[in-house]
Amino acid sequence: MDLFFSKNIKKEKQILSLDESKHCLLSLRKKINDKIWLTEGDGVLYSADICSIKNKKIEYNNLQIISKKINSPKIHIAIAPTKNKSRFEWFLEKATEIGVDEISPLICKNSERKIINETRCVKILIAAMKQAQNSILPKLNKPIVFADFFKKRKKNIYIAHCYDTEKINFKNILFNKKKKKENITILIGPEGDFTTSEIMLSEKMGGTSINLSDNRLRTETAAILASSIAKTIL
Amino acid sequence: MDLFFSKNIKKEKQILSLDESKHCLLSLRKKINDKIWLTEGDGVLYSADICSIKNKKIEYNNLQIISKKINSPKIHIAIAPTKNKSRFEWFLEKATEIGVDEISPLICKNSERKIINETRCVKILIAAMKQAQNSILPKLNKPIVFADFFKKRKKNIYIAHCYDTEKINFKNILFNKKKKKENITILIGPEGDFTTSEIMLSEKMGGTSINLSDNRLRTETAAILASSIAKTIL
Structure with a gap:
């Protein structure tokens, strides 16, 4: 085809x-x-x-x-673009293949890259969609500053970070989710992680701190693993 | 650390x-x-x-x-090295971060690449292990011809392919697996897929044909998604 x-x-x-x-x-x-x-x-x-x-x-x-085709529930990944452009582009390709619905580049305190080449990113998404014979093109939003992200979105927000605080294992949350058909948003931080104030803000706005793995994952790996876990369970 | x-x-x-x-x-x-x-x-x-x-x-x-640390069960990915070297190397890095235990480069009928630079691959695995603060280095086996692969391994072998034959959804198999602690092996084919004779041989030797996604996945994406599904469920 x-x-x-x-x-x-x-x-x-x-x-x-x-x-x-x-x-x-x-x-x-x-x-x-x-x-x-x-x-x-x-x-x-x-x-x-x-x-x-x-x-x-x-x-x-x-x-x-x-x-x-309708993905239900929908998966939205808000991710800090990586310092190394090709790692972010890998994420875009893999997210499209796996079936992510929406992507928001997130500008955080520790972000080393604050702009993306939108035209190039959309080209990568379209090429991956065609290659995967997928009829759903992920919606790529404009880059958004961390604090502004919560102005529109309030529900089912999960924030993955490496701080040694109280975090719930992401897969256990999803396994125990009663309404499995609710759309979810997962926030993935930059190379230097979110700051503690960003995590506190997220939690204040209803976000849940999560743990994806025992290993320390790179930004793009965390995003792909989170998408895969959600696709597997929901 | x-x-x-x-x-x-x-x-x-x-x-x-x-x-x-x-x-x-x-x-x-x-x-x-x-x-x-x-x-x-x-x-x-x-x-x-x-x-x-x-x-x-x-x-x-x-x-x-x-x-x-002991991974239980252990996940073994047997994967045809991709034509484009960097895609295989990306797989090595991500597999280490996610926590794969063993990797076998698989030489298939449709393989366009039949050799790997083992020294370079091990360097990538070690760098990824250190970066991920993971104390488990995946075991990288020597490249092996498809038919020979089954001489040693007989149990819990899953083969992912794109043919329109009877296949079971991989995550459903794992969800229904009674003995969840058994080690598993997942076979991922080259760009041109396995041949029908390779699939028939695998099934004859006890392998189970599986489906990973509704989308057509690239070799390295299939391997990472399969590893993520196994890590999520087992």
């Missing part, structure tokens, strides 16, 4: 973008009358036929809905 | 290797009388004091056992 991304499948003019058309024609050597699969990244998977190629762009017809 | 690796902690002469001494003195700026932590990677964690520096090598004394 060769999956392509389009922002405007439901629009009247059924045309693939130049990038997607290139991938389809040059890398995968598709031709007129070949079948392709399409998604807007919203969980809906379509099939269509290539009917013509104009100005290097593919036009398609016979659009049909093949399936609709 | 600054953890160092030594092959010979129990030997009479208590000296760190040149590499480990460099890391300790130059990167972490440790001095005589400073406390360090040591492991052979067998789960035993020691503390010791730096007592002298000779020929750029650290000598230590006051060796004491701090803790002994």
Whole structure:
């Protein structure tokens, strides 16, 4: 199954973008009358036929809905971008493959990186979605300062940190969760960890301090393990 | 806690290797009388004091056992090395952080890479173990041809593949496993997947075909997700 991304499948003019058309024609050597699969990244998977190629762009017809996918519950990872860009990009790829729904780059006191290249990050997410034959593209939010994060979100927030305070094992929390279908948010700190005031703020706002492993995990590993644990149990 | 690796902690002469001494003195700026932590990677964690520096090598004394860790059950990942070396190396790092016990590079019919740089791989494992403050170093076996793999191992073998045959969801198998303390082995194929004859051979030898996700996962993602699922449930 060769999956392509389009922002405007439901629009009247059924045309693939130049990038997607290139991938389809040059890398995968598709031709007129070949079948392709399409998604807007919203969980809906379509099939269509290539009917013509104009100005290097593919036009398609016979659009049909093949399936609709909804992740329930949804997993939102709020993560401090790593100092080393490629580690954050690895996280984006793996999170898409595993099936994370939403990603918020989190700007913390100890963050060494406070900006991300959004265009590049979205490209990585789309490539991973296509490769994984997943019809859900994680929503990438704008970077947000730690304290502001709690202005909108109040419920089912878990904060993973390395301080030796009272923490609950994340998998035990999820195993004991009565309403397993509630969406959850997991906060993952930067290389220097959250500060104690950030943890106190999170707890004041209803966040729960969690422990993911006996080992000290890198930022991107913690995020992928937390996503995997949630996917396994919920 | 600054953890160092030594092959010979129990030997009479208590000296760190040149590499480990460099890391300790130059990167972490440790001095005589400073406390360090040591492991052979067998789960035993020691503390010791730096007592002298000779020929750029650290000598230590006051060796004491701090803790002994045993992973139970043990997780063994047999994985086809990826075409792109860095993806395999990423797997080695993450597997160590998550707590995998044994890794076998698997040579399959569709493998595009049939050799690994063992010295480099062990270096990555040791660095990840130290970083994760984990006292268990995964055992890295020699690359083994798929068919030979089954000559030694017969029990609790799970093979993850993308064919549309009868497969059981991996997490459901583990949730229903009565004897949860049995060690398990998970086989992860190369970019082009296992061949049907490899899957048939595995099933003939008692292996169980499993499904890890609705998405099509890259080799290294499948291995990390499988390890995370096993760590979560067992």
